[in-house]
Amino acid sequence: xxxxxxxxxxxxxxxxxxxxxxxxxxxxxxxxxxxxxxxxxxxxxxxxxxxxxxxxxxxxxxxxxxxxxxxxxxxxxxxxxxxxxxxxxxxxxxxxxxxxxxxxxxxxxxxxxxxxxxxxxxxxxxxxxxxxxxxxxxxxxxxxxxxxxxxxxxxxxxxxxxxxxxxxxxxxxxxxxxxxxxxxxxxxxxxxx
Amino acid sequence: xxxxxxxxxxxxxxxxxxxxxxxxxxxxxxxxxxxxxxxxxxxxxxxxxxxxxxxxxxxxxxxxxxxxxxxxxxxxxxxxxxxxxxxxxxxxxxxxxxxxxxxxxxxxxxxxxxxxxxxxxxxxxxxxxxxxxxxxxxxxxxxxxxxxxxxxxxxxxxxxxxxxxxxxxxxxxxxx
Numbered sequence: 459x460x461x462x463x464x465x466x467x468x469x470x471x472x473x474x475x476x477x478x479x480x481x482x483x484x485x486x487x488x489x490x491x492x493x494x495x496x497x498x499x500x501x502x503x504x505x506x507x508x509x510x511x512x513x514x515x516x517x518x519x520x521x522x523x524x525x526x527x528x529x530x531x532x533x534x535x536x537x538x539x540x541x542x543x544x545x546x547x548x549x550x551x552x553x554x555x556x557x558x559x560x561x562x563x564x565x566x567x568x569x570x571x572x573x574x575x576x577x578x579x580x581x582x583x584x585x586x587x588x589x590x591x592x593x594x595x596x597x598x599x600x601x602x603x604x605x606x607x608x609x610x611x612x613x614x615x616x617x618x619x620x621x622x623x624x625x626x627x628x629x630x631x632x633x634x635x636x637x638x639x640x641x642x643x644x645x646x647x648x649x650x651x
Numbered sequence: 652x653x654x655x656x657x658x659x660x661x662x663x664x665x666x667x668x669x670x671x672x673x674x675x676x677x678x679x680x681x682x683x684x685x686x687x688x689x690x691x692x693x694x695x696x697x698x699x700x701x702x703x704x705x706x707x708x709x710x711x712x713x714x715x716x717x718x719x720x721x722x723x724x725x726x727x728x729x730x731x732x733x734x735x736x737x738x739x740x741x742x743x744x745x746x747x748x749x750x751x752x753x754x755x756x757x758x759x760x761x762x763x764x765x766x767x768x769x770x771x772x773x774x775x776x777x778x779x780x781x782x783x784x785x786x787x788x789x790x791x792x793x794x795x796x797x798x799x800x801x802x803x804x805x806x807x808x809x810x811x812x813x814x815x816x817x818x819x820x821x822x823x824x825x826x827x
Contacts, residue, residue, distance in 0.1 A: 514688025604779030
């Protein structure tokens with residue numbers, strides 16, 4: 459699936475450029491965006507090293523297990539095929555918490571760690587049920603306090619930069635709950651096949 | 652606002668303090684564990700690099716060729732017909748595909764229409780209430796080597812659609 463989408467995006471762009479006369483732009487974008495991706499990764503290194511370091515300490519100190527135990531009743535319902543005491547739970551929880559507070563930088567490393575743990579559970583290169591649920595939750599954005607947007611609004615002299623917090627929270631809740639429902643529907647459909 | 656800023660600036664340092672305190676209490680070798688975990692981070696970042704380069708390049712080809720804009724133009728009449736404000740359509744379309752592009756568009760919309768205008772509020776809500784599905788998919792599945800993603804992309808994109816529609820309805824109801 460991803461192979462087709464990937465090839466499709468590039469191919470459509472190149473063919474369109476032939477007729478649209480934008481080959482120059484495509485040629486330029488090709489190399490600039492590759493460089494941009496490398497810059498992005500370098501930016502990620504610092505965040506990943508810092509957070510995975512801290513989370514390793516938290517894991518060794520039993521903080522992740524503690525957190526997982528605390529919220530177990532909710533998380534178990536959302537991720538029924540992860541064993542209750544599995545460290546994946548702790549990472550999922552840390553990722554959700556970081557997301558809620560708009561700390562995207564902290565959320566990504568914990569999300570990757572959670573995925574790693576879930577992959578250990580499934581042991582294949584096929585996405586498992588809980589992986590897709592977790593992904594769905596993350597793509598729907600769990601952010602309750604959109605710090606970046608608030609700061610942009612402040613820069614442009616908004617009379618009330620935080621006015622959109624309430625609408626964002628409602629929209630986020632709707633999209634997250636829908637993500638879970640859509641995920642369930644697709645899961646049960648995949649079972650029937 | 653004061654409270655929110657306070658929480659988001661205090662949260663990480665305080666979390667750090669709790670982790671270090673508990674770990675030291677339990678005689679965990681903190682510095683050594685930090686370094687060990689950090690090494691994982693380096694490995695992870697490098698394994699992500701090819702996934703990100705591949706995805707970002709493909710998206711930028713699509714954008715720079717003008718094909719994405721043409722597609723947005725093509726479906727705009729339909730979206731305007733169902734009540735989507737035309738100014739917001741490019742943002743709604745780009746949000747699941749490219750995070751940097753979406754942030755750029757949000758900034759531009761807020762700048763042009765003003766942060767307290769209807770469009771400004773709608774763009775703000777939309778930006779905050781969904782995330783870049785393609786990026787998250789690339790990073791999370793790329794980092795741990797998932798090749799068969801099954802129905803993951805469909806679920807992610809459908810959830811984005813719901814989020815976008817929800818933002819429009821809610822902002823219209825509250826500020827419209």
